[in-house]
Amino acid sequence: MNFEFGRVALVVLFALLPVVGIAFGFFVPALRARGPLLVAFFAGIIPILSLYIPKRFLSGETGMRPRLDQWLIIVAGFALLLGIVNVIQNGTRKVARREKGWPYSVVLLTGLFITGGLGIWGAVSGQGITSLPDGTGTPFKWIADNFFLPLQATIFALLAFFMASAAFRAFRARNTEATILLVAGILVMSGRVPLLEFLAAPFPPLQPAAAGASQALGKLTEWIMQTPNGAAQSGIIIGAALGAASMAIRLILGIEKGYLGLGGGE
Amino acid sequence: MPHVDLGTWIAALLTLFALSFLYKDNPLFRFTESLFAGVSLGYYIGTTLNQTLMPNLITPLAHDFNQNWDLIVPGLLGVILYMRYLPKAGWVSRYAMAIYVAYYIGLDFTRRLHGEVLPQLARAIVPLSHLDAHTIFYSLVFAAGVFSVLIYFFFSKEQDAVTRRVARVGIYFLMVSFGAAFGFTVMGRVALLIGRLNFLILNWIYPLFGIK
Amino acid sequence: MAGFVDKLLNIDRRWLFLLVFIGVALPIIMPIGLPVTTTASTRDAFEFIEGLKPGDAVLISFDYGPSSAPENDPMAEGIMRQCFLRKIHVVICALYPLGGLQLANNSLAKVSAEFPDLKYGEDYVNLGFKDGAQAVMKRMGDDIVGAFPTDVRGTPLAQIPMMKSVRSLRQVGVVVTVATGIIGEYWITQAHPQSGVPVIVGPTAVGAPKYYAYLNAGQAVGMLSGMKGAAEYEKLLAAKYPQLERFYKSTHAFTATKGMDAQTVIHFIIILFIIIGNVATLSQRAARRKAEAR
Numbered sequence: 001m002n003f004e005f006g007r008v009a010l011v012v013l014f015a016l017l018p019v020v021g022i023a024f025g026f027f028v029p030a031l032r033a034r035g036p037l038l039v040a041f042f043a044g045i046i047p048i049l050s051l052y053i054p055k056r057f058l059s060g061e062t063g064m065r066p067r068l069d070q071w072l073i074i075v076a077g078f079a080l081l082l083g084i085v086n087v088i089q090n091g092t093r094k095v096a097r098r099e100k101g102w103p104y105s106v107v108l109l110t111g112l113f114i115t116g117g118l119g120i121w122g123a124v125s126g127q128g129i130t131s132l133p134d135g136t137g138t139p140f141k142w143i144a145d146n147f148f149l150p151l152q153a154t155i156f157a158l159l160a161f162f163m164a165s166a167a168f169r170a171f172r173a174r175n176t177e178a179t180i181l182l183v184a185g186i187l188v189m190s191g192r193v194p195l196l197e198f199l200a201a202p203f204p205p206l207q208p209a210a211a212g213a214s215q216a217l218g219k220l221t222e223w224i225m226q227t228p229n230g231a232a233q234s235g236i237i238i239g240a241a242l243g244a245a246s247m248a249i250r251l252i253l254g255i256e257k258g259y260l261g262l263g264g265g266e
Numbered sequence: 267m268p269h270v271d272l273g274t275w276i277a278a279l280l281t282l283f284a285l286s287f288l289y290k291d292n293p294l295f296r297f298t299e300s301l302f303a304g305v306s307l308g309y310y311i312g313t314t315l316n317q318t319l320m321p322n323l324i325t326p327l328a329h330d331f332n333q334n335w336d337l338i339v340p341g342l343l344g345v346i347l348y349m350r351y352l353p354k355a356g357w358v359s360r361y362a363m364a365i366y367v368a369y370y371i372g373l374d375f376t377r378r379l380h381g382e383v384l385p386q387l388a389r390a391i392v393p394l395s396h397l398d399a400h401t402i403f404y405s406l407v408f409a410a411g412v413f414s415v416l417i418y419f420f421f422s423k424e425q426d427a428v429t430r431r432v433a434r435v436g437i438y439f440l441m442v443s444f445g446a447a448f449g450f451t452v453m454g455r456v457a458l459l460i461g462r463l464n465f466l467i468l469n470w471i472y473p474l475f476g477i478k
Numbered sequence: 479m480a481g482f483v484d485k486l487l488n489i490d491r492r493w494l495f496l497l498v499f500i501g502v503a504l505p506i507i508m509p510i511g512l513p514v515t516t517t518a519s520t521r522d523a524f525e526f527i528e529g530l531k532p533g534d535a536v537l538i539s540f541d542y543g544p545s546s547a548p549e550n551d552p553m554a555e556g557i558m559r560q561c562f563l564r565k566i567h568v569v570i571c572a573l574y575p576l577g578g579l580q581l582a583n584n585s586l587a588k589v590s591a592e593f594p595d596l597k598y599g600e601d602y603v604n605l606g607f608k609d610g611a612q613a614v615m616k617r618m619g620d621d622i623v624g625a626f627p628t629d630v631r632g633t634p635l636a637q638i639p640m641m642k643s644v645r646s647l648r649q650v651g652v653v654v655t656v657a658t659g660i661i662g663e664y665w666i667t668q669a670h671p672q673s674g675v676p677v678i679v680g681p682t683a684v685g686a687p688k689y690y691a692y693l694n695a696g697q698a699v700g701m702l703s704g705m706k707g708a709a710e711y712e713k714l715l716a717a718k719y720p721q722l723e724r725f726y727k728s729t730h731a732f733t734a735t736k737g738m739d740a741q742t743v744i745h746f747i748i749i750l751f752i753i754i755g756n757v758a759t760l761s762q763r764a765a766r767r768k769a770e771a772r
Contacts, residue, residue: 001331001332001335002332002333002334002335002336007336010336010339011336011339014339014343014365015339015342018361021361022358022361025357025358032357032360033360035360035361036360036361036363036364037364039361039364039365039368040364040365040367040368041368043364043365043366043368043369043372044368044369044371044372044375045372046369046372047369047372047373047375047376047616048372048375048376051376051380051672061620061621066617066620066621066624067336068369069613069614069616069617069624069625070322070337070340070613070617070624070625071336071337071339071340071343072340072365072366072369072370072610072613073318073322073608073609073610073613073614073617073625074318074319074322074323074337074340074341074344075340075343075344075347075362075365075366075610076318076366076609076610076613077314077318077319077322077323077344077609077610078319078343078344078345078347078348079344079347079366079609080310080314080575080609081310081311081314082347082348082350083307084307084310084311085348085351086351087303087307089351101296104296104297104299104300105300107297107300107301107304108300108301108303108304109304110304111300111301111302111303111304111305111307111308112303112304112305112307112308112311113304113308114308115304115305115307115308115309115311115312116307116308116311116312117308118308118312119308119309119311119312119313119315119316120311120312120315122312122315122316123312123315123316123319123320126632128316128630128631128632129312129313129316129317129579130579130583130606130630130631131583131587131631140312141580141583142273143305143308144309144577144580145273145277145580145584146272146273146274146276146277147276147277147280147301147305148305148306148309148544148577148580149277149544149547149577149580149581150276150277150278150280150281150462150465150544151280151284151298151301151302151305151306152302152306152543152544152545152576152577153281153458153461153462153544153545153547153548154280154281154284154285154462155284155299155302155545156455156458156545156546157285157455157458157459157461157462158284158285158287158288159455159458160455160456160458160459160498160502160744161288161459161494161495161498161499163451163452163455163456163748164494164495164497164498164744164747164748164751165491165494165495167452167748167751167752167755168489168491168494168751168752168754168755169487169491169755171752171755171756172755172756172759173756176438177437177438177441178441180438180441180442180445181441181442181444181445181448182445182752182756183445184441184442184443184444184445184446184448184449185445185446185448185449185452185752186445186449186749186752187445187449188445188446188448188449188450189449189452189453189745189748189749190745190749192449192450192453192706192745193453193512193706193738193741193742193745194512194513194514194515194738194742195742195745195746195749197512197513198510198512198742198743198746199746201510201512211513214515215515218515218517222517222518223403224442224446225446225687225690226404226690226693226694227403227404227407227408227411228407228411228439228442228443229442229443229446229447229687229690230408230411230690230691230693230694231390231407231408231409231410231411231412231415231439232411232415232436232439232440232442232443233443233687233688233690233691234386234389234390234408234411234412234415234691234694234695235411235412235413235414235415235416235418235419235436235439236415236419236440236443236688237382237386237688237691238382238383238386238387238390238412238416239415239416239419240382241378241379241382241383241386242378242383244374244375244378245375245378245379245383247371248371248372248374248375248378249375251367251368251371252368252371252372252375259363259367260360260363260364261360262360288492288495289492306576309576309577310575310576313575313579313607314575314609317579317606317607317608317609317630318607318608318609318610320632321606321626321627321628321632322608322627325627325628325632326627369613370610370612370613373612373613373616373668374612376668376672377612377664377667377668378667380667380668380671380672381666381667381668381670381671381697382667385671385692385695385696385697386691386695388695389691389694389695389696408694443687446687447687450683450684450686450687450703450704451683451684452744452745452748453683453704453705453706453741453745454546454549454682454683454684454685454704455684456502456740456741456744456745457546457548457549457682457683457704457705457737457741458545458546458548458549459498459502459744460502460506460548460705460737460740460741461547461548461732461737462548463499463502463503463506463740464506464548464732464736464737465732467503467506467507468506468730468732
């Protein structure tokens with residue numbers, strides 16, 4: 001068996017420590033909050049220190065951080081599916097109690113179990129979820145191509161209509177700031193597409209002038225995006241990044257506990 | 267003979283059912299919405315199981331346990347995450363959640379500093395000694411923009427007469443940025459609609475009526 | 479007049495929806511063929527890939543889903559065509575959980591069918607999807623096999639000839655992240671500084687404004703923003719490669735260039751909506767002030 005330092009250290013920190021914490025936690029309720037915070041400290045500090053300490057035990061191929069990366073890819077897979085349990089619970093409760101809209105819960109659960117079931121079948125049978133060796137698609141792929149892709153695309157495509165309706169009803173130049181916003185929006189919308197060429201299409205003599213004006217508008221749009229927009233986005237990125245970095249330190253040090261469902265007093 | 271396969275029919279009908287919401291809310295749209303939610307979640311299950319859990323966890327453990335014995339730990343941590351749904355032992359899931367969240371926060375910490383703060387600050391330090399047209403229209407405007415926006419976002423101290431004026435300039439830069447973002451958002455949302463109508467017209471209606 | 483303005487401002491929004499629907503459908507049925515002009519960020523991306531040598535590797539990461547496929551599919555497919563024509567090796571992966579894998583498979587199948595002399599495993603490979611984007615990029619920075627032990631079909635990477643010379647991101651010539659949302663930012667702000675790999679980003683139009691900051695700071699070597707960016711790339715490809723010029727002119731499949739006609743019409747409609755809405759409101763306010771003055 002492979003007992004590289006990295007693996008053994010990770011097993012000690014993230015398996016043995018939690019096991020001890022869970023075992024004691026059944027008898028000492030205070031440990032139910034403190035134990036996870038201690039483990040969180042190590043989980044958060046290893047990726048940070050490995051960047052600054054070029055020591056083999058931490059960031060080398062047999063070190064802790066590379067193996068921890070692989071572990072957390074697996075945990076992320078489990079985490080992604082966490083909400084599905086909640087959806088199934090709510091759906092089955094709605095159907096069992098015949099609450100308002102329960103037929104739609106049947107539709108939801110049917111779609112979930114059929115698609116998920118085909119995915120599980122693909123894993124268990126070794127077929128996978130893409131194409132079979134002869135080039136034909138698996139049933140999962142058929143559902144994905146003909147149900148999932150068009151449904152996802154269309155639900156989001158509805159936003160285009162609501163955006164247009166909002167543009168007519170709500171976008172008003174009420175004050176200086178709103179006017180600047182509207183003018184910038186209109187300039188960018190005009191400069192990103194050949195709008196002037198489109199308007200000049202029925203008038204051939206105007207087309208060369210329209211092409212020239214369109215080029216100038218395009219250059220103005222690029223300047224707006226690179227300079228004032230770039231500057232504002234840069235400021236937002238710097239501010240948000242500093243805030244997020246300080247929140248990260250608070251979380252790793254155990255000051256921030258809300259993500260574990262713990263309040264200030266625990 | 268015009269031919270449209272079953273899959274295209276299903277995709278086209280579901281598209282029309284979803285678009286029917288624009289006229290008014292109706293059972294066909296509700297059906298489509300629920301189906302969308304269910305199929306999406308089922309898609310998550312299939313993809314994660316086949317693409318992450320099988321090749322990264324189950325296959326290595328099954329084929330070469332000696333090299334990969336430690337992968338039992340993330341497997342168990344993943345399972346422990348689901349203990350949050352148990353009324354009495356839900357607190358056990360805190361260990362798995364703590365490791366998961368803290369690790370990604372640790373990665374994010376280094377990403378924010380190395381990948382966001384430092385490069386963006388470096389870009390904002392622009393030479394202003396030579397006031398030619400390029401410097402004025404690009405460098406000066408850029409530097410003024412970053413500086414004023416950062417002043418606007420400084421909430422730790424109440425703003426005085428000077429910082430309030432500088433913050434106002436920052437607001438104007440932000441409004442230009444939001445206006446540009448609005449313009450781009452319109453482009454983005456309309457592109458989705460273009461894709462959908464392109465499918466309906468060119469991939470469904472035209473083949474149905476034999477139009478080339 | 480005041481009555482007309484009031485009626486206009488309170489118009490049933492379904493008429494507006496119908497106008498939008500017609501504005502998009504008509505250019506699809508009757509294409510106009512409006513010109514596309516290129517921007518510096520797209521040309522930079524194009525020239526960067528042109529600067530790679532045959533045998534170099536490009537990683538294309540499908541970090542988007544069906545909700546932005548009309549914008550992002552043409553970008554990914556255009557870059558794949560360019561790489562295949564230049565005999566650049568292509569590594570495909572997907573990090574977006576809600577549809578990235580499906581779109582990667584479909585785009586690769588579509589484009590590889592246009593190049594039947596290229597071989598899977600020797601000229602291109604599909605690594606499939608993996609959860610945990612940041613951890614995946616971190617691992618790929620040192621060792622791709624650590625994140626992707628197998629390709630999309632379950633073949634161990636050790637058995638794939640092309641991957642013998644592409645062991646980590648440091649052996650990749652450029653990462654092209656075709657992205658909606660934050661995963662594109664992860665490539666730029668995490669993978670690039672920590673492994674040094676250059677990044678070209680193809681964001682949706684919604685996300686593009688933020689990426690200008692990264693482009694300005696030199697964190698990305700090029701950018702294709704939204705459907706316009708994809709149309710620009712198609713134009714550059716058609717100008718450089720006659721076979722692609724013939725392809726883009728003759729294909730019945732959706733291309734970004736075809737979509738730009740409808741984009742233009744809708745932009746015109748929305749700008750008109752904004753102008754009419756503001757003029758109507760101003761005239762309503764003026765009429766109210768007049769009435770109050772009397």
